[in-house]
Amino acid sequence: MTRFTNIQHSRRHVLQAVGAAAAAVALPRFAWAQGAYKAEYRMSTVVPPAFAWGKGGEIFGNLVRERTAGRINIKQYPGASLVQGDQTRELSAMRQGIIDVLCGAPINWAGTARELGVFTLPFMFPDHKAWDAVTGNAAFMAEYFDLVRKAGAEPLAVGETGFRQISNSKRPLIKPDDLKGLKVRVVGSPMYGEIMNSMGANPTFMSWADAQPALASGAVDSQENPLEVFLAARVHTLGQRYVTKWNYSNDILLFGIANPVWQSWTAADQRIVREAAQDAAKQQVELVRKLFAEDVQRVSALGVQVHQPTPAESNEWQIATRRAYARWKVQINPGMVAKAEEIIAKVKRA
Numbered sequence: 001m002t003r004f005t006n007i008q009h010s011r012r013h014v015l016q017a018v019g020a021a022a023a024a025v026a027l028p029r030f031a032w033a034q035g036a037y038k039a040e041y042r043m044s045t046v047v048p049p050a051f052a053w054g055k056g057g058e059i060f061g062n063l064v065r066e067r068t069a070g071r072i073n074i075k076q077y078p079g080a081s082l083v084q085g086d087q088t089r090e091l092s093a094m095r096q097g098i099i100d101v102l103c104g105a106p107i108n109w110a111g112t113a114r115e116l117g118v119f120t121l122p123f124m125f126p127d128h129k130a131w132d133a134v135t136g137n138a139a140f141m142a143e144y145f146d147l148v149r150k151a152g153a154e155p156l157a158v159g160e161t162g163f164r165q166i167s168n169s170k171r172p173l174i175k176p177d178d179l180k181g182l183k184v185r186v187v188g189s190p191m192y193g194e195i196m197n198s199m200g201a202n203p204t205f206m207s208w209a210d211a212q213p214a215l216a217s218g219a220v221d222s223q224e225n226p227l228e229v230f231l232a233a234r235v236h237t238l239g240q241r242y243v244t245k246w247n248y249s250n251d252i253l254l255f256g257i258a259n260p261v262w263q264s265w266t267a268a269d270q271r272i273v274r275e276a277a278q279d280a281a282k283q284q285v286e287l288v289r290k291l292f293a294e295d296v297q298r299v300s301a302l303g304v305q306v307h308q309p310t311p312a313e314s315n316e317w318q319i320a321t322r323r324a325y326a327r328w329k330v331q332i333n334p335g336m337v338a339k340a341e342e343i344i345a346k347v348k349r350a
Contacts, residue, residue, distance in 0.1 A: 036264050041074045043101035044094075046087045046108070046208060048078035051232045052291060056159045056253060056284030057103035063276035068269055074101055085209035088112075088188035094258045095152045102153055102256040105161045107249075110189040113151040115333045118144060118340060119251050122195050122321040123314075128289065130344045131160070131250055137343055143336065148254065154262040156277035159253035159284035162226030162292060166248075167240040169221050172307055174244075176200075176320035184222040185211040191328045192224075195248075198324050212238060224248075227295035228288065236302045243299055243306045246317055255281060 049058040054076070061074035082099050083089040091109035093099045106116035125131045134140060135158055148155040166173060168182055180200030186192040188205045196203035204220055214220040215238040223235065227245065230236070255277040262270065300306050309317065329337045 037071060038100070038261075039073065041072060041100040041261065042082060042098070043074050043076050043103055044080055044082045044087075044090050044099045045076055045078050045103050046080050046105070047229070047232070049076075052228055052284055052287040053103075053105075053159075053161060053253060054078050055287060056255075056280055059283055060103060060255060060277055060280035063280055064273055067272045067276055072265070072269060072273065076103075079209060080207070085207050086188075087207060091151065091153075097258070097260070100258050100261045102254060102258075104254060105251040106254060107189050107192070107251045108187055109151075110191065113147075114331060115147050115336075116144075116151060116254075117189070117191065117251075117328075117332045118336045120189070120191065120249050121325050121328060121332070121337065122248050123318045123325070124337075124340070125163075125247075125250050125344065126348070127247075128292075130347045133347045134340050134343050135252065140336075140339055140343065143339075147333070147336075148256060149259070152259055153254075153256035154259055156255045156257065156274045157281035159255065159281040160288045161251045161253050162228055162288045163245075163247040163250045164224050165227050165230070165243060165245045166222060166224040167230060167235060167243045167304075168223075169215075169218070169239040169241055172242050172244070172305060173246075174307060174309075174313060175316055179222075182221045183219070184224065185214065185220045186224060191324065191332075192249075194324045194328070195321050199320050215239060226288075226292075227299055228291040231291075231295065231298055236299070236304050241304060243304055245296060245306060245308045246314065248317065248321070253281070253284060 043057055043061060045054045045057040047054040049055045057076050061076050064072050064074050079085060080087040080090065083093050087104065087108040088111055090099060090102060090104055091112040094102060106113070107120045110117050125134070141158070145155040170182060171178060173179060176199040179196070182201045184196050184201045184203050185206055186196060186203045193203040193205065201222070206214065211220065211223055212233065215223060215235070218239065223240070227243065230240070230243070257273065265273070296306050296308065
């Protein structure tokens with residue numbers, strides 16, 4: 001073999017190596033993304049699938065796993081266990097890469113992204129019809145989803161956490177004055193704390209995991225949650241003898257994916273995951289509504305006294321929280337809240 005032939009062979013090998021490297025660089029983005037998929041994507045939920053909230057997360061994970069043939073494996077971690085039971089840390093933990101998937105209530109993330117608390121103002125939604133009108137308004141939700149993206153997650157769908165009611169171990173709560181002096185467990189939201197303070201109650205911030213033994217021991221007198229939670233967690237066994245179904249707040253249940261994770265998936269898989277979230281959210285809302293329709297009867301059957309306020313009594317509660325509403329409207333997002341109020345007003349007039 002001549003020296004010239006050897007040079008030709010060498011040049012050919014070099015060109016082949018360069019070509020292979022160029023082809024690797026030129027691979028479509030999806031090929032890299034598929035190779036980068038994790039074996040498991042961690043989803044945080046505050047409660048397990050025994051609750052409608054946790055069930056929504058379970059349905060979502062199962063649908064994604066089935067529809068991607070296992071390419072995307074979402075594992076649910078209930079009890080906010082990825083953040084040691086402190087649901088207020090979920091959003092910040094997602095930003096740190098500890099959580100990949102959120103199935104949670106923005107009220108829990110007030111300390112991290114207050115502007116997401118648009119749905120949590122006291123007595124903002126008079127009924128489900130108003131709630132549906134706001135969450136079903138495409139322009140409003142597109143603007144809200146932009147806020148979610150800025151917070152670090154790709155929003156996929158919204159379910160419903162359910163109207164929050166109040167229970168206590170001391171006495172029936174008929175009017176705002178009845179709350180005076182009661183120690184009320186609330187989630188870590190300064191707004192909820194101010195609402196309770198405005199009516200003379202003593203708000204105590206703690207996770208749901210810590211709240212249950214506190215209620216059982218009498219260290220805390222009262223708690224506020226959807227009655228579905230009251231039933232599933234058997235809160236009546238924790239000394240809670242009185243319930244007022246006042247419907248004072250109804251947050252969304254947000255299904256979202258951490259932005260870096262979302263960007264690592266192919267466009268086809270992104271579509272699958274988004275559709276799975278929307279289907280899961282629809283099923284979750286149906287479950288919440290069914291439980292809402294039955295909750296008074298089921299809670300009463302446990303020997304708990306349930307009071308449903310008259311229109312005049314409901315008006316008293318709204319008046320008592322009006323100052324807190326106005327203050328937090330400004331702090332959360334006055335423009336978005338005003339748009340929601342306009343949608344609700346149209347529903348009332350219809």
